[in-house]
Amino acid sequence: MNDQQNLFPPPIVEAIQRDTVAAGFPMASEPQTGSLLRTLAATKPGGTFLELGTGTGLSTAWILDGMDQHARLTTMDNDETVLTIARCHLGHDPRIAFHLADGAAFLASLHGQTFDFIFADTWPGKYNHLDEALALVKPGGFYIIDDMLPQTNWPAGHAAKAADLIATLEQRADLTITKLSWASGWIVAAKK
Numbered sequence: 001m002n003d004q005q006n007l008f009p010p011p012i013v014e015a016i017q018r019d020t021v022a023a024g025f026p027m028a029s030e031p032q033t034g035s036l037l038r039t040l041a042a043t044k045p046g047g048t049f050l051e052l053g054t055g056t057g058l059s060t061a062w063i064l065d066g067m068d069q070h071a072r073l074t075t076m077d078n079d080e081t082v083l084t085i086a087r088c089h090l091g092h093d094p095r096i097a098f099h100l101a102d103g104a105a106f107l108a109s110l111h112g113q114t115f116d117f118i119f120a121d122t123w124p125g126k127y128n129h130l131d132e133a134l135a136l137v138k139p140g141g142f143y144i145i146d147d148m149l150p151q152t153n154w155p156a157g158h159a160a161k162a163a164d165l166i167a168t169l170e171q172r173a174d175l176t177i178t179k180l181s182w183a184s185g186w187i188v189a190a191k192k
């Protein structure tokens with residue numbers, strides 16, 4: 001088995017990738033991550049999805065590709081430039097709602113709502129405001145993070161923060177988690 005072969009990305013990914021490179025956006029997710037996001041998304045027909053950190057829309061495109069026609073995705077970023085790239089390629093899809101917002105304020109605005117699937121790919125909801133994000137996951141829903149293996153772009157001191165986050169998730173009684181030393185390093189958590 002070669003887990004990097006035959007990933008069959010959604011066709012729109014190629015154009016988003018081009019604009020991502022042209023924009024010099026360095027934080028885009030890799031195809032393996034997209035592939036697993038898509039597979040997990042397909043387990044939630046009619047589901048409610050939340051992505052924290054849209055970037056240029058690469059992970060967004062894979063998630064949409066796994067969702068059925070009744071599912072809905074809310075995605076948020078605080079950078080208008082990258083969000084514009086994502087909107088330009090994916091904005092025609094009636095299942096998605098884009099938000100230009102700070103993650104912490106946005107999480108507060110979601111209080112009381114629940115989601116079947118959260119991909120937390122920015123600081124708020126991952127390295128801060130974790131409790132607020134986890135409170136939004138439905139029982140049986142997924143909370144997903146990547147970039148948990150050491151990355152070349154990690155600032156000084158980030159490894160300790162990652163270790164703290166892993167320990168926190170390991171100790172949560174309301175989650176069942178699996179750590180995957182694969183792609184950029186994943187944690188998939190399901191809410192009990």
Ligand SMILES: C[S@@+](CC[C@H](N)C(=O)[O-])C[C@H]1O[C@@H](n2cnc3c(N)ncnc32)[C@H](O)[C@@H]1O
Binds near residue numbers: 030057076077079101
């Ligand atoms: C790792 S990138 C997202 C990559 C994207 N999900 C993908 O897989 O291609 C993190 C994103 O978080 C955004 N961001 C950083 N701080 C933020 C904040 N406080 N609130 C909202 N978005 C933030 C950045 O603009 C960046 O686009």
